[in-house]
Amino acid sequence: MAKTANINIRIEPEVKQQAEYLFGSFGISVTDAINIFLHTSIMEGGFPFQIRKPRFNAETLAMQEARDIMSGKIQAKSYKTTDELIKALNAED
Numbered sequence: 001m002a003k004t005a006n007i008n009i010r011i012e013p014e015v016k017q018q019a020e021y022l023f024g025s026f027g028i029s030v031t032d033a034i035n036i037f038l039h040t041s042i043m044e045g046g047f048p049f050q051i052r053k054p055r056f057n058a059e060t061l062a063m064q065e066a067r068d069i070m071s072g073k074i075q076a077k078s079y080k081t082t083d084e085l086i087k088a089l090n091a092e093d
Contacts, residue, residue, distance in 0.1 A: 007034075 011019075016030070023033045040048040056064070068074045079085040 019030050019033070023030055028036075037048065065074070069076045077088070079088065
């Protein structure tokens with residue numbers, strides 16, 4: 001029998017529960033899934049999937065724009081009338 005070594009990780013309980021449910025649907029444990037990940041990483045010579053930056057949705061982009069305005073990184077647009085605002089908004093479409 002092969003010798004084993006322990007790895008201790010800390011994860012959120014909800015993530016653990018979701019992972020157990022997901023991998024259980026394949027008939028394997030989280031430990032089995034981690035072993036598969038590690039063995040595949042070794043065979044591939046790195047992550048067995050592409051690492052990417054997260055894509056942001058319109059809501060998170062608007063939040064970042066608000067932070068940039070508040071910090072002075074970008075200047076906020078201003079309008080003298082609502083008609084001017086509506087014309088600018090329609091021009092963006």
